[in-house]
Amino acid sequence: DTAVSQTPKYLVTQMGNDKSIKCEQNLGHDTMYWYKQDSKKFLKIMFSYNNKELIINETVPNRFSPKSPDKAHLNLHINSLELGDSAVYFCASSQDVGGMIYEQYFGPGTRLTVT
């Protein structure tokens, strides 16, 4: 069983389009994340949800909107895609233990290419 899954794995689209990436975890964790990894492998956190509540919202264009329908799912919708949005997007989950994160489990990533 895949612990953290993402769909799609690859996404090629044109500038100006709107697209969504979906994430699901079956680990029973209460916290989920979206990261963006650029071409130099630098990881930047974008959003985090704890029990469906948004707890981290980094400086990200408001074209990016996360949604967490329940603890096991976290989706990312991107409006009006731009060339600079091309990257690999990773979903992750963890269990928050008294405000401490001990391990994060990552999905396989979604490679987004905007042309």
Added chain:
Amino acid sequence: GNSVTQMEGPVTLSEEAFLTINCTYTATGYPSLFWYVQYPGEGLQLLLKATKADDKGSNKGFEATYRKETTSFHLEKGSVQVSDSAVYFCALSDRATGRRALTFGSGTRLQVQP
């Protein structure tokens, strides 16, 4: 704020060579420290962790010791294999900041040649 600094890569080694990847950190409180590994085309996987000073994390022949006095968590392996070629990320988690997320270093690419 918290931060993690890793040595820049790529690190290129021959098979069976000794590996060290340096990692130092700054933190408000007493963080837990992690090494993650990312193989080509995959997501990150936890390699090892240490939750308090002087703890040694180990896995798959890799080791790292939590050194509070030097604020370091260097990754070592005695004899690398071609299959160890990957990007390695040092990270920390610090309850004192109230930030419920890991802080990652910039990653170090390791290339092992046969």
